[in-house]
Amino acid sequence: MITLPNREALSSLSPLERFGLDVLVDLSRCAIVEDPAADVVRVAIADPDPKVADLRACAAQGWYIERSDGVVRVPRAILRRVAEIATGAAERRSTARDRFGRVPSGENELVQQNLVAEPVVADAAARLREAVVASADRRPTAFLTPWPDGKRWAAAITHDLDVVDLWPVFTALRMAELARKGQVRRIARTAWSAITTIGRNPVQRALRALLDAERERSIVPSWFVLCGTPTFRTMRAGDLTYHPEGRGATAALRTLQDRGCEINLHGSFATSDDHALFAEQRRRLAGLTQSPVLGVRQHFLRMRPGETIRGMAAAGFRYDTTAGFPDRNGFRLGVGDVIPAWDGAGGGEQPLDIQEAPVIWMDRALSKYAGIEDPDAWITEGIALADACRATEGLWVGVWHPNLTPALGFPDAPAAFAALLDRLLARQPFVAPLGRLVEWRVARRGVRVRGILPDGRPDVYATRSVTDPLTLEDVSGARRHSIPATPR
Ligand SMILES: [Zn+2]
Known part of the structure; x- marks a missing residue:
């Protein structure tokens, strides 16, 4: 489980950076705790820019995600970079068109960096999850199960x-x-x-x-x-x-x-x-x-x-x-x-x-x-x-x-x-x-934890109900518990 950066830190993010954070957290499957005082791993924003143009170098450096006791810091520049890739920013800027009026594939940054066969954004999210696990110590962790069944x-x-x-x-x-x-x-x-x-x-x-x-x-x-x-x-x-x-x-x-x-x-x-x-x-x-x-x-x-x-x-x-x-x-x-x-x-x-x-x-x-x-x-x-x-x-x-x-x-x-x-x-x-699949993933993204119950279990709820049940799991994926739907 994680808490997101506080309101002040979030408001310092540009819309694109905020999108990068949301995509990374969603793909990481870390359950988000709403109670800011909960003793779980805190995700924070780091400001120094590690130079993030070369995506292969970013991946080799674990996307510059810093681990420490109870806190994981993600550089703002990485949030922006992840969002640029996930929103096709280079293609959006391009004025080139092929004979069908499409932006040619060569305008895509992943094509330019020879990375089309590697899901780099998903890789960054997996590194975030690893950093959360490594920084948790004895704090509770829980993750959304990736898919139903x-x-x-x-x-x-x-x-x-x-x-x-x-x-x-x-x-x-x-x-x-x-x-x-x-x-x-x-x-x-x-x-x-x-x-x-x-x-x-x-x-x-x-x-x-x-x-x-x-x-x-x-x-x-x-x-x-x-x-x-x-x-x-x-x-x-x-x-x-x-x-x-x-x-x-x-x-x-x-x-x-x-x-x-x-x-x-x-x-x-x-x-x-x-x-x-x-x-x-x-x-x-x-x-x-x-x-x-x-x-x-x-x-x-x-x-x-x-x-x-x-x-x-x-x-x-x-x-x-x-x-x-x-x-x-x-x-x-x-x-x-x-x-x-x-x-x-x-x-x-x-x-x-x-x-x-x-x-x-x-x-x-x-x-x-x-x-x-x-x-x-x-x-x-x-x-x-x-x-x-x-x-x-x-x-x-x-x-x-x-x-x-x-x-x-x-x-x-x-x-x-x-x-x-x-x-x-x-x-x-x-x-x-x-x-x-889309509806289920949207529902998975909407799961929240109100806080930690006295017995240490997460007080978890889903904001929308779906056909295939949503579940939380431990770090190994072995132990699961179902998430009740609480329509707002
Ligand atoms: Zn067709």
Whole structure:
């Protein structure tokens, strides 16, 4: 258990520094005690600036977190640095754009420092937790259990529904791509699959096969569905390619609902500039599914860092899961977990009432941009990143496109997807739809300890109730006790 810096010290922090502190404490899992006089480890702010530009050096120095008897000091400069990474500050400042209007990955500091495969923010939080344990002496300590059911990390399987109608067009585009890459055998296998499935709708069949593979493993996925009206221009750009009310999309949505999937919005290209469209597309999708739409992910991950998220929050989404790299896999915000999103637009500079669950791995990141066409190589990288999430007790969010099927140009993809699921499950994650994971993490963040009871136990309570119980644990994680919900 910890107490936060006193009111005066907190008010000396800039909004970004305060955000860094909140993210670090949340990810550290240390339970926060409200009674300032409680005899637990105190977290304090240190002012000397240890020079924090080089993140690898920061990590090597334990993020300059100082330990002493009953007090842990975190440099203000580290709070700022952590917040810069977790809010994508360098990307927010960048004016560079690629041909899809996205900030190029090279503008991200973690890419520049060759650290995309390492969740540096989560690492800093783990060092904070270690410092608290080392400074506690005989003071009581308690930590939030990382995930429900005694699981030490979590995984969310997500899918973007990009293709429903006109599938032969996508087959032709993919064959042209394979031809450019000299993938002669894959072209032949694709052509054969496409010819033998004509008239049998390979898109709907692939969708069912994917859902079957998940159901066999008791996995409930989260889906992201486009919900705007396609035009010739949007179709040619690979943006909106199907009518959400059309026959194909209606059949797909019905299948997803029958399987109990979470259905979210896949924001079209225009939403990232015209925020009013978020509310319109969200309403339209909710009308089709007859249930609230909790989450959003941008098609092609097209968004303006720190700005598009404001439109998402204003439209009432609970979470976004766009913050991954389109052209590589890894930790775009230095973390695989759920953190509050940041309002980075002019005059904003504050956390928003919407969560970010960054994408850590995407099926086609290696294929589309690095030219690697062997699905086994894709999933090997996915599993390595899942291990990094597991090591930091975080959340791995993976994207698999249902159109990766032989008739659309991906002969070995379905088998690779099944292997990916098996390898993830062998590592024992807590697996749930992303919306449920987000709500649970928000509830975990809201747990507080009023004070220490005479028998030494923490007087702990949760500020919101969730389906999966919240628990406190000791430093070893062996002894747990449940946390009662006390709605305010
Ligand atoms: Zn998409």
